[in-house]
Amino acid sequence: MNSPPVTPPDDLRSRVFDAIARDPVPTRTVGSRRRLAVVMRAAAVVALVWGAAMIHGPAARGRPVAYVIELDGLWLALAVVATWAGVARGRSMLGRPASWKVLVAGLTPVALLATWLPVALEWPQTLHDSSGPRAHLVCVLMTFAFAAGPLVAFARLRRASDPVSPRLTGAALGAAAGAWGAGAHALLCGYTSPVHIVLGHVLPVALLAALGVVIGDRVVALRAENVTSGVRC
Amino acid sequence: MHERALGLADALASGARGTSGRVQPRAEVDSAMERYAAGDDAAFATVYDVLAPRLYGYLLRQTKDRSRAEDLLQQTMLHIHRARIRFIPGAEVTPWAFAIARRLFLDGLRRGKREAYADEVDPDSGASDEPPADDVVQAHELALRIDRALAGLPESQRAAFRLIKQEGLSVAEAAQVLGTTVAAVKLRAHRAYEALRGAIGEPVMGAAEGSKP
Numbered sequence: 001m002n003s004p005p006v007t008p009p010d011d012l013r014s015r016v017f018d019a020i021a022r023d024p025v026p027t028r029t030v031g032s033r034r035r036l037a038v039v040m041r042a043a044a045v046v047a048l049v050w051g052a053a054m055i056h057g058p059a060a061r062g063r064p065v066a067y068v069i070e071l072d073g074l075w076l077a078l079a080v081v082a083t084w085a086g087v088a089r090g091r092s093m094l095g096r097p098a099s100w101k102v103l104v105a106g107l108t109p110v111a112l113l114a115t116w117l118p119v120a121l122e123w124p125q126t127l128h129d130s131s132g133p134r135a136h137l138v139c140v141l142m143t144f145a146f147a148a149g150p151l152v153a154f155a156r157l158r159r160a161s162d163p164v165s166p167r168l169t170g171a172a173l174g175a176a177a178g179a180w181g182a183g184a185h186a187l188l189c190g191y192t193s194p195v196h197i198v199l200g201h202v203l204p205v206a207l208l209a210a211l212g213v214v215i216g217d218r219v220v221a222l223r224a225e226n227v228t229s230g231v232r233c
Numbered sequence: 234m235h236e237r238a239l240g241l242a243d244a245l246a247s248g249a250r251g252t253s254g255r256v257q258p259r260a261e262v263d264s265a266m267e268r269y270a271a272g273d274d275a276a277f278a279t280v281y282d283v284l285a286p287r288l289y290g291y292l293l294r295q296t297k298d299r300s301r302a303e304d305l306l307q308q309t310m311l312h313i314h315r316a317r318i319r320f321i322p323g324a325e326v327t328p329w330a331f332a333i334a335r336r337l338f339l340d341g342l343r344r345g346k347r348e349a350y351a352d353e354v355d356p357d358s359g360a361s362d363e364p365p366a367d368d369v370v371q372a373h374e375l376a377l378r379i380d381r382a383l384a385g386l387p388e389s390q391r392a393a394f395r396l397i398k399q400e401g402l403s404v405a406e407a408a409q410v411l412g413t414t415v416a417a418v419k420l421r422a423h424r425a426y427e428a429l430r431g432a433i434g435e436p437v438m439g440a441a442e443g444s445k446p
Contacts (some may be wrong), residue, residue, distance in 0.1 A: 005286030164412035
């Protein structure tokens with residue numbers, strides 16, 4: 001029983017095509033090249049930071065170097081997976097399903113904790129340290145600081161692009177950025193107790209996912225006024 | 234107006250299956266958008282010609298205001314144009330376009346630009362082949378009752394019903410537009426259908442039966 005289509009006025013067609021002519025957009029091939037360049041640059045930065053940290057062994061700060069390599073390798077791998085799952089849109093212009101985004105936002109902190117546990121059990125001496133509330137707070141702030149760059153980049157990439165569930169998209173972006181922040185900061189932080197890992201390293205990832213809800217609403221959501229300013233990459 | 238009323242009544246009579254005749258050239262618009270993203274500028278005319286009438290009808294039914302519907306349609310088409318650089322090969326265009334139009338409409342509502350739902354501006358009023366007066370009056374009255382009944386439904390149920398029954402989207406496409414699951418959309422459309430049938434009652438069913446060939 002579909003309602004019959006209603007023919008829009010001819011002058012509207014002219015207005016739309018005039019506006020398009022005034023605002024040319026590059027083709028998808030150009031966009032793909034730009035995105036590839038961004039990914040390559042980001043990968044180079046990660047490799048440089050990782051390599052520098054590994055060369056300068058003291059970054060382990062009393063922890064076994066193998067512990068640092070194993071934990072950080074796992075967390076960076078998680079960050080890559082979270083980025084793929086939370087930032088990429090999959091096969092649809094509407095992005096991934098809402099349930100998928102919820103899983104990314106919710107499971108990323110859990111997965112960080114779950115991958116830390118076997119590593120900690122492998123080196124049980126790391127389960128005890130002298131960290132306190134001040135150390136936890138510093139690590140929360142440091143994780144936020146390391147996650148800021150990826151979060152800005154992800155938000156720019158998905159700016160004004162989600163007409164369906166931008167808040168959930170934002171939460172997934174926040175969790176992915178948080179995973180990068182946690183992975184980067186794990187290279188530097190010398191505290192390894194369960195309480196510190198939970199409060200100083202995993203909690204900020206959950207907080208970033210919550211912050212992502214706000215960013216999704218303000219930045220990722222498709223809005224009438226930012227239709228004209230969507231990012232071109 | 235009378236066609237819309239009888240069509241809605243027919244929808245109620247046929248149930249909320251969400252599978253009624255969809256003959257829109259979706260493959261054509263998907264292919265055209267694909268070519269446009271690949272660099273064929275002329276393909277956007279096909280995208281516009283296929284999508285614009287459906288989106289305009291949808292937006293007219295939502296806003297009850299021609300100038301607002303035109304504004305939203307223009308913004309929707311511009312957004313589709315600007316997504317050329319990041320268009321995903323093989324992605325479906327129709328649900329995406331409806332989702333954009335719906336978001337822009339809802340965004341406008343949130344900004345206090347709401348057009349009163351009860352404003353009875355008939356989007357089909359430009360039709361020239363008017364049927365006999367009795368039919369028009371009856372259809373008009375029926376349409377008003379259906380509109381009132383629709384207005385009384387929760388937004389989620391109203392949106393699901395409209396996308397499937399009025400705009401001709403499949404249940405899966407409506408689920409994409411609304412950002413929910415197929416099962417949830419089926420449930421919402423069914424509840425809307427039941428609520429409308431309960432609210433409108435037998436006369437509608439009679440009119441629906443009378444409208445069938």
